[in-house]
Amino acid sequence: MTMEAIPAAPARSHHKRRPWRPDPLTALSAVIVCAVLALTVWGSALAPQPPMRQDLFGAALPPGGEHLLGTDQLGRDILSRTLAGARTAVLGPLIIALVTAVFSTCLGLLAGYIGGITDSVVSRLADVVYSVPPLLVAIVAVGVLGGGYTLGIVVLSILNIPAGLRSIRAAVLEQKALPYIESAWVIGKSGTHIMWVHILPNIRPIALTTFFLAFTYAFVDLSTLSFLGLGVAPGTSDWGRMVAESRVLVFQNPWAALAPLLLIVVTAVCANLLGESLEGAAAEKGKAR
Amino acid sequence: MKASSAHQSGTAALTTRSDPGSSGAPLLSVKGLRVATQDGRTLVDGVDLQVAEGESLAIVGESGSGKSLTVRSVIGLLAGGLSASGSIRYRGKELLGAKEKELARLRGGGISMVFQDPFTMLHPMRRCADIITETLRDDRGRHLRREVRRAQARTRLAEVGIKDEHVLNQYPFELSGGMRQRVAIAAALARDPSLLIADEPSTALDATTQREVLDLLQRLQQARGMALVLITHDLRVAFSVCGRVNVLYAGSIAEVGSAQDVATTPLHPYTRGLLRSEPPLDRKVTDLVGIPGSVPSPDSVAGRCPFSTRCTWATDRCRSRRPELKAAGSGRWVACHHHGDLGSHLADMPADIEESVPAPSPDATAVLLKATDLHVTYDAPRGRKGRAVHALKGVDLSICAGESVGIVGESGSGKTTLGRSIVGLVHPTGGSLTLGGIDATSYTRLPRTQRAELRRAAQIVFQDPYSSLNPVRTIGATLGEALGVRLGRKARPHEIEALLERVRLPASYCQRRPAMLSGGERQRVAIGRAIALEPQLLICDEPVSALDVSVQAQILTLLREIRSELGLALLFITHDLAVVRQITDRIYVMYRGEVVESGPTADVLGHTRHAYTQRLVRSVPGAATTTPSGGTRPSREAGEQD
Numbered sequence: 037m038t039m040e041a042i043p044a045a046p047a048r049s050h051h052k053r054r055p056w057r058p059d060p061l062t063a064l065s066a067v068i069v070c071a072v073l074a075l076t077v078w079g080s081a082l083a084p085q086p087p088m089r090q091d092l093f094g095a096a097l098p099p100g101g102e103h104l105l106g107t108d109q110l111g112r113d114i115l116s117r118t119l120a121g122a123r124t125a126v127l128g129p130l131i132i133a134l135v136t137a138v139f140s141t142c143l144g145l146l147a148g149y150i151g152g153i154t155d156s157v158v159s160r161l162a163d164v165v166y167s168v169p170p171l172l173v174a175i176v177a178v179g180v181l182g183g184g185y186t187l188g189i190v191v192l193s194i195l196n197i198p199a200g201l202r203s204i205r206a207a208v209l210e211q212k213a214l215p216y217i218e219s220a221w222v223i224g225k226s227g228t229h230i231m232w233v234h235i236l237p238n239i240r241p242i243a244l245t246t247f248f249l250a251f252t253y254a255f256v257d258l259s260t261l262s263f264l265g266l267g268v269a270p271g272t273s274d275w276g277r278m279v280a281e282s283r284v285l286v287f288q289n290p291w292a293a294l295a296p297l298l299l300i301v302v303t304a305v306c307a308n309l310l311g312e313s314l315e316g317a318a319a320e321k322g323k324a325r
Numbered sequence: 326m327k328a329s330s331a332h333q334s335g336t337a338a339l340t341t342r343s344d345p346g347s348s349g350a351p352l353l354s355v356k357g358l359r360v361a362t363q364d365g366r367t368l369v370d371g372v373d374l375q376v377a378e379g380e381s382l383a384i385v386g387e388s389g390s391g392k393s394l395t396v397r398s399v400i401g402l403l404a405g406g407l408s409a410s411g412s413i414r415y416r417g418k419e420l421l422g423a424k425e426k427e428l429a430r431l432r433g434g435g436i437s438m439v440f441q442d443p444f445t446m447l448h449p450m451r452r453c454a455d456i457i458t459e460t461l462r463d464d465r466g467r468h469l470r471r472e473v474r475r476a477q478a479r480t481r482l483a484e485v486g487i488k489d490e491h492v493l494n495q496y497p498f499e500l501s502g503g504m505r506q507r508v509a510i511a512a513a514l515a516r517d518p519s520l521l522i523a524d525e526p527s528t529a530l531d532a533t534t535q536r537e538v539l540d541l542l543q544r545l546q547q548a549r550g551m552a553l554v555l556i557t558h559d560l561r562v563a564f565s566v567c568g569r570v571n572v573l574y575a576g577s578i579a580e581v582g583s584a585q586d587v588a589t590t591p592l593h594p595y596t597r598g599l600l601r602s603e604p605p606l607d608r609k610v611t612d613l614v615g616i617p618g619s620v621p622s623p624d625s626v627a628g629r630c631p632f633s634t635r636c637t638w639a640t641d642r643c644r645s646r647r648p649e650l651k652a653a654g655s656g657r658w659v660a661c662h663h664h665g666d667l668g669s670h671l672a673d674m675p676a677d678i679e680e681s682v683p684a685p686s687p688d689a690t691a692v693l694l695k696a697t698d699l700h701v702t703y704d705a706p707r708g709r710k711g712r713a714v715h716a717l718k719g720v721d722l723s724i725c726a727g728e729s730v731g732i733v734g735e736s737g738s739g740k741t742t743l744g745r746s747i748v749g750l751v752h753p754t755g756g757s758l759t760l761g762g763i764d765a766t767s768y769t770r771l772p773r774t775q776r777a778e779l780r781r782a783a784q785i786v787f788q789d790p791y792s793s794l795n796p797v798r799t800i801g802a803t804l805g806e807a808l809g810v811r812l813g814r815k816a817r818p819h820e821i822e823a824l825l826e827r828v829r830l831p832a833s834y835c836q837r838r839p840a841m842l843s844g845g846e847r848q849r850v851a852i853g854r855a856i857a858l859e860p861q862l863l864i865c866d867e868p869v870s871a872l873d874v875s876v877q878a879q880i881l882t883l884l885r886e887i888r889s890e891l892g893l894a895l896l897f898i899t900h901d902l903a904v905v906r907q908i909t910d911r912i913y914v915m916y917r918g919e920v921v922e923s924g925p926t927a928d929v930l931g932h933t934r935h936a937y938t939q940r941l942v943r944s945v946p947g948a949a950t951t952t953p954s955g956g957t958r959p960s961r962e963a964g965e966q967d
Contacts, residue, residue: 215787216795219851222748223807223858224780233806237797 144204248311700755801835
């Protein structure tokens with residue numbers, strides 16, 4: 037009897053866990069994103085020349101010789117400024133994305149799982165905030181109050197939360213109705229335990245999406261703020277700011293604007309590709325069948 | 326109508342002229358059909374079948390047998406990424422590789438199809454009359470005039486047994502599941518096809534409606550002289566509707582024969598196992614398990630007998646060579662190396678259990694659960710007026726310690742709500758509920774200690790094994806969590822392994838995630854999680870209805886064993902009368918939120934008193950045509966065919 041009741045382990049080779057093997061495009065994106073992240077830490081150290089050193093006699097030089105990418109209108113080395121500019125360009129969006137992802141996940145979990153009044157309050161607040169265009173508010177707030185980069189980060193962090201919150205809440209509602217959540221409740225597990233241990237890992241793909249989407253939006257928005265002269269202080273090497281300051285040089289030394297611009301585009305695209313692939317991998321892992 | 330002259334007198338006579346391999350001019354002939362995915366996995370591996378004009382053929386198989394893919398290839402409906410090879414001929418014309426335009430002309434007119442789910446099959450924004458006449462054109466391919474279309478729709482509705490003309494103007498969402506399935510059948514027959522394919526047409530319906538739809542299909546098939554291919558997982562359905570049965574296993578054919586022959590004398594060990602796995606309605610049997618394990622993927626059994634991994638009589642020959650489909654008597658075909666020498670084994674059937682009518686124990690101390698006048702009302706959705714649903718309308722129920730009680734009813738009867746309210750997932754709006762001496766009527770108002778006691782009193786196992794386990798956690802973590810609740814500390818590995826052993830799973834499953842387990846194995850884990858708290862009452866809400874027949878029997882056996890090992894009480898909620906017969910001592914029959922009949926199982930099912938219960942018992946496939954067991958009793962008069 038017992039012998040009969042033990043079923044043979046079914047051959048389901050395609051369900052075996054494999055190490056994460058990204059496709060070439062994802063791998064390339066991952067390498068580029070990592071490189072950009074490394075630049076935010078060591079960018080200034082890697083710069084061949086001090087990024088702030090001016091040389092008015094050597095202004096707007098074309099690429100070559102001492103200056104690999106030439107110089108800008110104040111004679112500052114473009115390569116050094118581009119390397120050093122990664123810090124403000126990437127760090128801000130990273131903070132915004134983290135804050136957005138953490139807050140929208142927590143609030144979405146609470147609103148979705150607890151429901152009732154908590155849900156109503158959180159969701160209505162989110163609706164109100166969602167109706168405000170983030171970049172516009174950031175421009176006005178920074179323009180009126182000053183405060184530049186830091187205020188920009190704060191404003192964009194808050195205004196990006198509702199979008200993620202909504203999708204997280206929807207995902208939580210979907211999970212909450214499944215029997216495995218009900219089973220956990222019936223064996224006597226607390227709401228906090230169910231939210232953290234059972235629901236959170238299963239909505240990880242959505243949380244990842246939120247993070248990467250927020251990063252991309254914030255990256256472009258912050259660069260725009262800098263471009264408009266509202267972000268970092270004048271003179272700071274920052275990609276958005278460099279594009280704005282160097283656009284007059286576009287015929288003497290196109291690299292002055294092109295190098296930071298290319299990095300903005302490439303970073304944004306790679307972050308998106310990587311995010312998509314990670315989401316896919318996370319969703320695959322959470323598949324029920 | 327058009328084909329009414331070709332009335333079939335019987336289907337048994339057809340069996341000889343339509344066996345695989347024979348010539349003649351079959352309506353549909355499939356040879357060596359293979360269906361594979363893009364990454365090279367085989368799903369259907371060499372299926373041959375023939376359908377003669379006016380014949381009814383059942384294709385029976387469990388999930389993963391490839392039965393749906395086979396017929397979907399015929400009609401050109403394979404999902405993207407799947408490719409079919411081999412040969413499919415309809416009236417001698419090759420369909421595989423034919424132009425989409427030609428296939429489109431054939432669909433509806435030559436071959437038509439009815440699907441499983443009546444709720445998504447019909448266009449939700451069109452009226453039934455339009456749905457039925459959508460494909461109708463006159464001789465020159467023009468749309469018919471409005472009055473003609475209406476008249477057509479009316480006669481066709483009458484043909485599927487709908488006399489009410491209002492239905493013509495109704496939208497599908499206004500109709501019940503059974504009505505929708507009838508409208509779908511009428512639409513499929515609109516252009517008078519010579520072959521109708523029905524893919525599990527009754528599976529999504531309630532028992533009583535199921536019977537009506539199957540009867541309708543059988544009547545239409547015979548009246549029109551149309552060929553019918555019925556896909557089903559249920560042998561009893563196949564036997565009651567079709568003349569000939571094709572048993573599919575892991576992507577290839579195991580056995581072909583007339584319904585009567587296959588029912589009385591199965592030639593393939595798999596068919597025999599399936600027959601034994603089907604619990605009989607009229608009696609309780611000792612041993613339910615017909616087949617151990619679960620259906621393998623066709624690739625994992627390539628080059629050998631696909632059933633050899635689960636067959637009691639498998640030899641080295643079975644494991645090294647694939648048996649071919651060979652003739653075995655008149656109109657019978659079997660793919661088994663040993664079909665000649667297994668005859669006596671295959672006829673051997675499990676013994677009956679003497680059903681002891683449980684002594685009614687009014688002993689108040691032994692009562693574990695008592696529900697008195699229990700009401701549950703679901704509020705209307707916000708913003709909509711007055712559509713509150715009364716799921717339970719005053720239910721009285723009592724369960725004594727160690728007793729096995731069944732609740733039987735169709736969807737909407739409130740049986741699931743009752744189970745869920747016992748564990749606090751639904752809040753009763755009236756009446757009282759006492760569980761293990763604690764008033765469990767309003768769960769949320771109880772202090773923490775009492776709630777913990779209630780957890781130990783009752784646990785629940787849900788229907789869908791695919792969503793009742795957290796997909797990202799290992800089996801060990803899931804079971805460990807439940808054990809931890811009882812022990813008040815982290816569970817040790819050997820304790821988790823002991824629990825796994827209790828539900829007959831190997832200890833190595835600790836490290837696995839649910840995706841690596843089959844449906845039956847997952848249900849074992851779910852049972853393990855529930856009994857980890859050592860409850861006095863285990864509620865099983867349709868625990869086997871999402872499983873294959875052979876696996877279903879294993880889970881029922883496990884529940885029986887666990888019950889006798891742990892002495893726990895069982896509340897078994899199901900729509901399946903045969904299943905409830907096997908596992909319960911006492912049953913309650915529910916209908917529209919009320920208990921209409923209750924008493925000892927054998928009594929209630931044997932001598933039904935309430936009209937609804939009688940209808941329920943009659944609607945079990947095969948109940949009226951043959952004995953409910955479908956001839957699984959060793960009836961010798963048919964004799965051995967080989």
